[in-house]
Amino acid sequence: MTIPGAPGLPTRRFTGRSGSSADRLFRTSTGIAAVTMAGLILAIGLMLLVNSGEAFRQFGVGFVTGTTWDPVAGIYDALPYIVGTLLSSAIALAIAAPIGLLTAIFLAELAPRRVALPLTFLIELLAAIPSVVFGLWGVFVLSPFLGATLEPFLIRTLGWIPIFAGPSYGIGLFSAGIILAIMILPTIVAIAREVISSVPDSQREAMAALGATRWEIVRRAVLPFARSGIVGAIILGLGRALGETMAVTMVIGNGQNIPTRLFDQAQTIASKIATTFNEASIGLQTSSLIALGLMLLVITISLNVVARLLVRRVATEGGR
């Protein structure tokens, strides 16, 4: 077919589909992969729900509010472990969030390149240390130090505040929180640094041109611009802290009661499952452990949702 009046033009056809079979295969395979992942999450949730049924039927709401875990009496409650999980993660965040943010600001805004690059590498290397190695360090280095030095000091100086009261054991909620803080720091630093670095220079220049110091540029232009990403970084760190098992199990002390003081021995949901599932009897005890797992899933998901809502509100608020 030639176009009249335009001899010599190549014949062009736009009908038919090019590579349609490969295209279809591509779409199908990617679609299957995506659906499988989503299905897996649903399947895990469903498994937890079904297998925890026995415990919930037995204990009802009391599973969440009760404080007893007694295989002899056949009573299994979750509250001490839920509290232990939330408190150890809260301690970790209280330590890691400010330090992580300061570190990220230093790496992204202040440090010259030749300092920032090796430091960044070393900090991200922290994330490569296996959990159990952190646990070993916690047991043989951190906890003895805490038990011999820091905790007695805090008890002496701040002991009049109930949560700082003694006795101290070295292992317990406090050491677990510190270990968790160290473990989630690389996550917080890496993401916060990335977020801060991606703030456009035009924002820094805009603030600088108004007569802002380095610190004011960071505080008034960079951090507000990056804040939702920074909150995201902290949430991801929190997610890691909530689910972290091995290192926590090794230093938290397997306390069976609700911790009321910083130095109490405690237990998180994850560490409870890890220390108990091996000798758990089939039936109610196993079901209770699975119910604990379900609680952990519910906690992480709901914290995530709350945090996301928070991020969205902060991001769209503008103004003050």
Next chain:
Amino acid sequence: MTLQIDAPPPPEAAPPEAVPPEAPESGASESGPALVTTYLRGPDVQLAPAARGERREVDAAVVVSGLNVYYGSFRAIRDIGLSIRRHAVTAIIGPSGCGKSTFLRTLNRMHELTPTARVEGSVLLDGIDIMAPDVDPVQLRRVVGMVFQRPNPFPTMSIHDNVAAGLRLTGRVAKAELDAVVERSLRRAALWDEVKDKLRANGTSLSGGQQQRLCIARALAVDPEVILMDEPASALDPVATLRIEQLMAELRASYTIVIVTHNMQQAARVSDETAFFTMGEDRAGYLVEQGPTSQIFTNPKHQLTEDYVSGRFG
């Protein structure tokens, strides 16, 4: 360094201003061969041999001499000497890469945000060398404000807070005073009528042209003397560009304005003075000539300038 005035000031010129006697000499003594034009109001610009000890400054808010800027070992601009007239619009024109923006950014030491940038020479602002080590760039930038190529309001702040941002840097300011400054700045930036009912709305909710006027209002709020504009309209549509140009014509009565522009028509429309930069063999930008805009565009002294303004290169 000395400034020379050959012809007596034309009758409409402002009276020569008193020059602080001590600062300029110390700041400028080591700054190389100074061939500095002092501008009078009117068309005639005179270059005369330096007369030692004679120093009269008429209307020059900024006097640059022997200015070199390096990025690492690369010299970006070379031996710039020019004067910027007070309460007038000075346009910097020239082909891409000739260091116009680099030059502009040295005038409030914004170049220091680039780690490798280094400056030689002197920039006298009302007789004080702003490149002197004891000058605080942070305070300098409150006097020499800047408007950027792309509107860059703070996206997490309201319109009101964007304008107030500079004032908040200086410490606690009473709310009533803050509101008054915000209103005055927005009025001067010809934006007040469009935003007065939504001061709490986000700054980024405005159109591009409005955002740029918001940025101008933000710069005005700290009450600068000099405003640097780096191609302030190049990201805007023609209507918004026109508003910015009108605004410059109004602001010139109260502020000294330096504008970098790629757009020669714009330079011809808005500026009183024009400085033409180009790039040498060594890829360093340098000043070819400076003069009243009408002269640069109709009767330039240099062939290079004539070629450029007549569109023969660049």
